[in-house]
Amino acid sequence: MGEPILEVKDLKVHFPTPDGVVKAVDGLTFTVHRGETFGIVGESGSGKSVTCLTALGLIKRESAQISGEVLFEGHDLLKLSNEDLRPIRGKGLSMIFQDPFACLHPFYRVGDQIIEAIQCHDSCDKNEAKNRTIGLLDAVGIPQPDDRIRDYPHQFSGGMRQRAMIAMALAHNPSLLIADEPTTALDVTVQAQILELIDHIKQEFNIGVILITHDLGVVADVAQSVMVMYAGRAVEYGSRDEVFSGPLHPYTWGLLESIPNIDRKGGRLVPIEGAPPSLIRVPTGCAFNPRCPHRFDPCDKDRPELLDRGGGHPEACHLRIEDKKRLWNEREAGRVEVAS
Amino acid sequence: MTQYLIRRTLWSITMLIAVTALVFVIFFLLPGAAGNAGSGKYPPVAVRIAGKQPSPATIEAIIDRLGLDRPVHEQFFSYLGNAAQGDLGYSYQTEEPVTQAVLRRLPPTIGLALGASVLWLLIGCTIGVISALKRRTVWDRASMIGALAGVSMPVFWIGLMAVFFFDSRLQIYDTGSYVPFTSNPLQWLSVMWLPWIVLALTYAAIYSRMVRGNMLEVGGEDYIRTARAKGLTERSVIRHQLRSALTPVVTMYGLDLGLLLGGAIITENIFNIPGIGSYTVTAIAQQNLPVILGTTVIASFFIIFSNLIVDVFYAILDPRVTYS
Ligand SMILES: Nc1ncnc2c1ncn2[C@@H]1O[C@H](COP(=O)(O)OP(=O)(O)O)[C@@H](O)[C@H]1O
Numbered sequence: 001m002g003e004p005i006l007e008v009k010d011l012k013v014h015f016p017t018p019d020g021v022v023k024a025v026d027g028l029t030f031t032v033h034r035g036e037t038f039g040i041v042g043e044s045g046s047g048k049s050v051t052c053l054t055a056l057g058l059i060k061r062e063s064a065q066i067s068g069e070v071l072f073e074g075h076d077l078l079k080l081s082n083e084d085l086r087p088i089r090g091k092g093l094s095m096i097f098q099d100p101f102a103c104l105h106p107f108y109r110v111g112d113q114i115i116e117a118i119q120c121h122d123s124c125d126k127n128e129a130k131n132r133t134i135g136l137l138d139a140v141g142i143p144q145p146d147d148r149i150r151d152y153p154h155q156f157s158g159g160m161r162q163r164a165m166i167a168m169a170l171a172h173n174p175s176l177l178i179a180d181e182p183t184t185a186l187d188v189t190v191q192a193q194i195l196e197l198i199d200h201i202k203q204e205f206n207i208g209v210i211l212i213t214h215d216l217g218v219v220a221d222v223a224q225s226v227m228v229m230y231a232g233r234a235v236e237y238g239s240r241d242e243v244f245s246g247p248l249h250p251y252t253w254g255l256l257e258s259i260p261n262i263d264r265k266g267g268r269l270v271p272i273e274g275a276p277p278s279l280i281r282v283p284t285g286c287a288f289n290p291r292c293p294h295r296f297d298p299c300d301k302d303r304p305e306l307l308d309r310g311g312g313h314p315e316a317c318h319l320r321i322e323d324k325k326r327l328w329n330e331r332e333a334g335r336v337e338v339a340s
Numbered sequence: 341m342t343q344y345l346i347r348r349t350l351w352s353i354t355m356l357i358a359v360t361a362l363v364f365v366i367f368f369l370l371p372g373a374a375g376n377a378g379s380g381k382y383p384p385v386a387v388r389i390a391g392k393q394p395s396p397a398t399i400e401a402i403i404d405r406l407g408l409d410r411p412v413h414e415q416f417f418s419y420l421g422n423a424a425q426g427d428l429g430y431s432y433q434t435e436e437p438v439t440q441a442v443l444r445r446l447p448p449t450i451g452l453a454l455g456a457s458v459l460w461l462l463i464g465c466t467i468g469v470i471s472a473l474k475r476r477t478v479w480d481r482a483s484m485i486g487a488l489a490g491v492s493m494p495v496f497w498i499g500l501m502a503v504f505f506f507d508s509r510l511q512i513y514d515t516g517s518y519v520p521f522t523s524n525p526l527q528w529l530s531v532m533w534l535p536w537i538v539l540a541l542t543y544a545a546i547y548s549r550m551v552r553g554n555m556l557e558v559g560g561e562d563y564i565r566t567a568r569a570k571g572l573t574e575r576s577v578i579r580h581q582l583r584s585a586l587t588p589v590v591t592m593y594g595l596d597l598g599l600l601l602g603g604a605i606i607t608e609n610i611f612n613i614p615g616i617g618s619y620t621v622t623a624i625a626q627q628n629l630p631v632i633l634g635t636t637v638i639a640s641f642f643i644i645f646s647n648l649i650v651d652v653f654y655a656i657l658d659p660r661v662t663y664s
């Protein structure tokens with residue numbers, strides 16, 4: 001793992017709404033290093049997108065109360081004006097989004113949209129930008145790129161559009177690529193290809209990647225670090241091996257058990273019961289406590305902080321570490337039993 | 341493309357014939373219709389043209405001259421045949437050829453419609469775009485209140501108030517002094533500015549609301565977020581937004597203009613502009629079938645063909661749309 005490229009410190013993003021304050025992100029701290037894929041995992045509505053959009057300044061500042069720090073290349077992105085953020089967006093820090101069907105302008109040619117992305121940071125002539133675009137499309141695996149640059153987005157399949165988005169994001173060799181659920185809208189077979197492409201890019205250019213997903217299974221294959229989010233906060237944070245072989249938070253357990261076809265032990269698929277809370281009225285204590293099968297006395301009163309309770313990596317659960325290990329072993333054993 | 345145009349043109353002609361047939365039905369077949377003798381001896385329109393206390397001989401001569409005694413379908417088909425050759429018949433009242441009268445009354449209508457439409461397009465789009473970009477500011481609130489007032493005020497009321505105010509009160513406007521553009525452009529301008537504004541106001545209000553709504557909707561689209569995320573300047577982002585938000589305006593503009601080219605009935609009447617609209621009103625009052633038909637056909641023509649042009653244009657503006 002290389003040097004840190006993105007450091008987020010105690011990030012809070014609160015949206016005042018007529019119904020109350022939506023605490024979309026409520027005190028988040030993490031670091032992404034060069035050369036690693038950093039997985040952010042959590043059910044939808046847990047604040048993953050807001051976290052990244054805030055970093056890029058894509059959340060309207062007047063619509064939200066934002067505090068904390070987002071350090072990138074020596075700047076605190078939260079302190080930069082829109083005008084000062086612009087040279088960073090798409091250059092040092094690129095982002096691709098969940099829905100490739102909606103992310104490209106339907107009225108402009110795919111090639112022109114990438115050419116535009118190139119020219120807004122580099123003053124090169126149209127012809128050079130066009131050649132670079134063809135090169136980028138080729139690099140992300142779009143066949144006949146010199147013909148396809150004249151196509152409109154609707155002439156591309158979903159997977160192709162996501163490739164085009166990735167090509168656009170790579171236009172200026174960013175040091176960090178944020179991929180917000182890049183495969184959620186795609187067919188399963190295409191999903192694997194896109195993930196592979198992102199992984200390949202990460203290795204080839206030695207950049208940092210933030211991979212957002214609601215599917216721990218996706219992260220298992222490609223990430224080096226994992227942060228599990230629940231209701232705007234991190235509940236578990238560690239290396240992939242730590243989180244996958246010794247998960248310490250009941251929410252992570254739930255996510256692990258709901259991965260389909262997990263090729264580790266067992267085959268039972270258990271969705272987590274209940275639904276994520278409203279971010280306006282987050283339960284007191286541990287936000288997960290109403291859905292947690294292991295909750296006990298302090299869970300609905302004290303909010304557990306994210307810290308290492310002796311398990312080797314930070315987590316936010318009141319259970320004692322021995323209990324965690326025992327409970328997880330029992331749950332795994334149960335799963336195997338049912339499966340066999 | 342050619343095939344599409346041929347198909348659409350044929351369909352347009354069919355529509356025109358259907359509209360003509362409808363007018364015939366209304367004029368001849370409905371109970372109490374002007375050309376329907378019903379239980380009486382003569383069709384009301386013939387009696388009317390014959391004047392006060394006409395003798396049966398006069399009425400019968402008129403019926404004979406206008407061919408009102410022929411079966412309706414025969415009149416219909418001979419009308420279609422003549423119309424295909426550009427002959428829309430003769431006015432019952434003045435015996436002027438309708439084609440000639442319509443052509444004479446077309447320029448004032450076109451001048452009114454084009455002038456007003458350019459005005460409302462400029463005003464509507466400007467206000468709409470600025471309101472959307474300055475959402476929730478004083479400017480936005482004031483514009484939208486103004487637009488609400490604009491859509492709420494009927495044209496006839498605005499028109500009468502304008503005449504009252506500028507003509508009777510301020511005496512800076514002279515209602516009814518229309519001259520053709522070709523004979524005196526300056527006087528033409530001095531007559532047209534007020535009806536332009538009156539006609540444009542309502543549309544400008546509607547357009548500004550629509551443009552504002554489109555801008556805000558497009559502003560929330562993922563591809564606008566992409567445009568920002570890739571580092572475009574706010575100017576370029578707005579350009580992306582405009583491209584989507586203004587495309588539907590083209591459609592609406594074409595349709596509205598097409599409708600008005602068939603005659604801005606209220607405005608033309610209030611300001612005494614000798615266009616298609618005022619011609620139609622007079623013709624209806626006089627039960628003057630050839631003129632009613634002529635103006636109806638012309639109005640339908642503009643509506644149908646503006647539709648066609650808008651569709652062709654839309655397919656150029658929106659790459660997702662294909663001719664089929
Ligand atoms: N502009 C906003 N105003 C109010 N609430 C918002 C806004 N943007 C996001 N939210 C809320 O923030 C929460 C987190 O959203 P998001 O980050 O998109 O979740 P995730 O990406 O994890 O699915 C959601 O409950 C969402 O409704």
Ligand SMILES: [Mg+2]
Nearest residue numbers: 048049180181
């Ligand atoms: Mg999301």
